[in-house]
Amino acid sequence: MKLDKCSHPTTKHLKVKFAVKNFNNEAKTNVAAMLRSDRMTFCEMYLQPEAAYDILSQLGEMSCVEFLDLNTDMQPFQRRYVAEVCRCAEMERKLRYMESEMTKDGIDVAEYAEEPRAMQPNEMMTYENLLEKWEEDVSEMSTNMTNLMKSFLEITEMYYMLSSVGPMLGDADMKKESMISSKRGAGDIGPGGRLAVLTGVVKRKRSFPLEMMLWRISRGNIYYRQAPKDKILQDPFTGKEIRKVAFLAICQGEQLENRMYKVFNGFRVNTYPCPKMSSERDDMMYILDTRLSDLEQVMKKTKHHRFKALLTVSKQWRHWMVQVKKAKAIYHTMNKFNIDITKKCLIGQCWVPDRDLRKVQDTLEQCSETLEINVSSFMSKTESFSVPPTYHRTNKFTHAFQNLIKAYGDSAYRELNPGLYTVVTFPFLFAVMFGDMGHALVMICFSGWMLKNEKKFMNKKSTNEIWNIMFGGRYIILLMGMFSFYTGFIYNDFFGKCVALTRSYWLNNYTKEALAKEVYLDVNPAGPTRKPYMFGIDPVISLSKNKIMILNSIKMKLAIIIGIIHMIFGTTLSLFNHIFFKRYYLITLRFIPEILMLMCLLLWLVFLIYFKWFKYGPKGSVKLDPTCAPQILILFIDMFLWAQSKPPQEECDAYMFGMQHEIQEILVIIAVLCVPMMLFGTPVYMYFHNRKMQREAYKKISSFRRYQSSPSNRNLEELIIAEANKYTTSFAELMIHQGVHTIEFVLSTISHTASYLRLWALSLAHAQLADMLWGMTLSKLALREHSINGAVKLVVIFGMWATFTVSILVVMEGLSAFLHTLRLHWVEFMSKFYAGEGHPFHPFCFKTILGGDAEKAEPSYKKK
Numbered sequence: 001m002k003l004d005k006c007s008h009p010t011t012k013h014l015k016v017k018f019a020v021k022n023f024n025n026e027a028k029t030n031v032a033a034m035l036r037s038d039r040m041t042f043c044e045m046y047l048q049p050e051a052a053y054d055i056l057s058q059l060g061e062m063s064c065v066e067f068l069d070l071n072t073d074m075q076p077f078q079r080r081y082v083a084e085v086c087r088c089a090e091m092e093r094k095l096r097y098m099e100s101e102m103t104k105d106g107i108d109v110a111e112y113a114e115e116p117r118a119m120q121p122n123e124m125m126t127y128e129n130l131l132e133k134w135e136e137d138v139s140e141m142s143t144n145m146t147n148l149m150k151s152f153l154e155i156t157e158m159y160y161m162l163s164s165v166g167p168m169l170g171d172a173d174m175k176k177e178s179m180i181s182s183k184r185g186a187g188d189i190g191p192g193g194r195l196a197v198l199t200g201v202v203k204r205k206r207s208f209p210l211e212m213m214l215w216r217i218s219r220g221n222i223y224y225r226q227a228p229k230d231k232i233l234q235d236p237f238t239g240k241e242i243r244k245v246a247f248l249a250i251c252q253g254e255q256l257e258n259r260m261y262k263v264f265n266g267f268r269v270n271t272y273p274c275p276k277m278s279s280e281r282d283d284m285m286y287i288l289d290t291r292l293s294d295l296e297q298v299m300k301k302t303k304h305h306r307f308k309a310l311l312t313v314s315k316q317w318r319h320w321m322v323q324v325k326k327a328k329a330i331y332h333t334m335n336k337f338n339i340d341i342t343k344k345c346l347i348g349q350c351w352v353p354d355r356d357l358r359k360v361q362d363t364l365e366q367c368s369e370t371l372e373i374n375v376s377s378f379m380s381k382t383e384s385f386s387v388p389p390t391y392h393r394t395n396k397f398t399h400a401f402q403n404l405i406k407a408y409g410d411s412a413y414r415e416l417n418p419g420l421y422t423v424v425t426f427p428f429l430f431a432v433m434f435g436d437m438g439h440a441l442v443m444i445c446f447s448g449w450m451l452k453n454e455k456k457f458m459n460k461k462s463t464n465e466i467w468n469i470m471f472g473g474r475y476i477i478l479l480m481g482m483f484s485f486y487t488g489f490i491y492n493d494f495f496g497k498c499v500a501l502t503r504s505y506w507l508n509n510y511t512k513e514a515l516a517k518e519v520y521l522d523v524n525p526a527g528p529t530r531k532p533y534m535f536g537i538d539p540v541i542s543l544s545k546n547k548i549m550i551l552n553s554i555k556m557k558l559a560i561i562i563g564i565i566h567m568i569f570g571t572t573l574s575l576f577n578h579i580f581f582k583r584y585y586l587i588t589l590r591f592i593p594e595i596l597m598l599m600c601l602l603l604w605l606v607f608l609i610y611f612k613w614f615k616y617g618p619k620g621s622v623k624l625d626p627t628c629a630p631q632i633l634i635l636f637i638d639m640f641l642w643a644q645s646k647p648p649q650e651e652c653d654a655y656m657f658g659m660q661h662e663i664q665e666i667l668v669i670i671a672v673l674c675v676p677m678m679l680f681g682t683p684v685y686m687y688f689h690n691r692k693m694q695r696e697a698y699k700k701i702s703s704f705r706r707y708q709s710s711p712s713n714r715n716l717e718e719l720i721i722a723e724a725n726k727y728t729t730s731f732a733e734l735m736i737h738q739g740v741h742t743i744e745f746v747l748s749t750i751s752h753t754a755s756y757l758r759l760w761a762l763s764l765a766h767a768q769l770a771d772m773l774w775g776m777t778l779s780k781l782a783l784r785e786h787s788i789n790g791a792v793k794l795v796v797i798f799g800m801w802a803t804f805t806v807s808i809l810v811v812m813e814g815l816s817a818f819l820h821t822l823r824l825h826w827v828e829f830m831s832k833f834y835a836g837e838g839h840p841f842h843p844f845c846f847k848t849i850l851g852g853d854a855e856k857a858e859p860s861y862k863k864k
Contacts, residue, residue, distance in 0.1 A: 034398060034420040037413060038353040040388035047346040047377045055367045055377060056330045057118045063845030064356040068349045069336040079335040088328035094135045095321050101138055102310050104239055110315050118326035134313055141306040149236030152295045157201045158272045159288040164227035164246040165199050165274055166281055196257040197250050200271035204230055204243040210267045217259050223250040329849050351389055388413045391841035400473045408826045409836025416577050418830050427479035429824055433762035433817040435487030438495035442810050443481030450474040490536040496770030498539040505533045506540045520545050525618040556760040557609050563756025564602040570832030571595055577833055589681035593674035600667040602753060608632050611656055628652035639664040679742045683734035690727040752828040758820050766813050777801040
């Protein structure tokens, strides 16, 4: 017992140690996977036909193999497993039809507790018979229901027409002699025309055009009346509501009657006969009423039986659809394989990540052992001159950040991935523009609610695209809210108002009488003050009249500093790409001139900003007073123009320190010399390097043709020729390519720096909008009254203020800051080191197929 008691803490301590170690290893693995794409291996896979289906079913669950199509020259109907794909497509069509019928009746499809495996080949006949039976039953019941609804619609329209037209005709009977002819008065010659009475129903939106058309074709000689009330009916084919109105049209003459029928056909008018006698109309309405009640009973029972059948299907529909989709994807992938001459083996080519090679090989061996096949399936590594795909392993946290990079372009194979740095830089740059503690709390609460219900939302798929985008970026929203809370703390903004956590730096030296007389009072920083405010911007600044000027200066300089550091960091990352790909000549000919140019111009600007902040102050000598501080913009312009700067005042110095003018001249000379080095260095080096490599390739070709003449080595000869063709780029083409890059870099040095000023502009605009909304709503309309009415008004005005705050300042301003941050990463940051010319890794994955994230590549097939 003593040994157990003593050993228990030690065991627990070891478990904690191992847990921490595993967590650290996992974190390092995730960072390494995000830093560069996984190493890929090109393999050839040899599968036995008996085990191919089960093996691909396992690989589809693992989603770590991308198969290449080796039969691109074949038509879809020429492939071996086209019949199986067609059968699966037909079963999927039947399931889609039943899904549409369930949607009409509002039946929800039951979710599966556990995702089923793919349908086995020997079960296909059973599934076909089962689905065909259900489709026939549902189709028959739907057809019967449609016919009943069509009859019900016609009888309803006729009953509505009789009940509406009857009051128009009144109790008078339309006798035969009045309908056929009429006597003319004395002196008239010739018989009268026949009187035609037409009744029916027309869609409400077509009633007015119908009336106008009848008036035009008859030149106003038609008596046309509509029912005072419309009738809402149900379309038997779509189930949607349609609004119709009954009408009565009376004309004279057979020719005009024929014209009216043509117009009715064009407007899709349903005409019904109207009895001439009032008693006959009453009898017909009684008969129609009886038939309607009988049809309602029949429709109710038919609908009940159809609902029960569809409810039974809904319990297994998801299960069937998953199995059919998986089987279809497997057969479609098997069509990508080649079949050897003996037809005893399927041969395929694929890309597999190095970390998953052992797992894939074990799957091949286990499936062969389970099925007890004499010849096991295997996989072998081969060489390929094609560029491998790019695959970044992500989790639910990093997946959204990686999607931001993929929207710009997929990184080249093993290129540095900006997604790793975006996890920090993206929410930080967003927060610089969106800094407000109150608005940040709204974002944090919203993202926290999504994270709390994460499992529920992930299991329940939504068709709302906006919601899917927001839920997919829930971790981005969380980090943006947290960083915005930090920058809002620095800006001292809480819903546009300041917060005083400690005593202000400024000291009040005025009496109460002076404070009561004046609205604004001057506070001299050279006078007595306290210690500096430690938590961001001093709250007294928000009360000052020149608040915008102070914040304008601070935020503008911070935007320039952050932008320059961000660009220099992006340029530095290109160094690691050059080292990794062993392009050492680019370090000397491209990276060093670029970083020197940035440091001589932009980093010098950052140094001047900080030096001015630390050197000049109100409590120093006259020459160190802020009024004597030279303007950085003027110094920077004079630096480029090679001009001598002038002092702001006579007693002030023109420069911040001695030898500044000479140092600036040296920096400009270095920056200018970097331009020809960038422009001519790489083309000249590549020209001589290509000539050398081309000569060596031609030597290989000549020696190969001398000793190797068999036809089996033609592929190797083609590869050597293709290698030689890589080095045939002309010097003019190299110069054009490098000239474009050099011009773009030199111009972007200034334009990209100016582009980062959007950090300053949006931050200032966001703060002013929040302040204006507070002043125009709560401060002006609600907080000035101290009565009971003021309390009621405060509740109403607060609701209005909260609505505008969330909709405008959080949603719209947040979206604007998000888009600007995205642009800063895509253009200003990633252009320094990121090519984005790769193609993504598309593994054979059931989750992607079932989730609809990728379009199926299989062609459409017709049922035989």
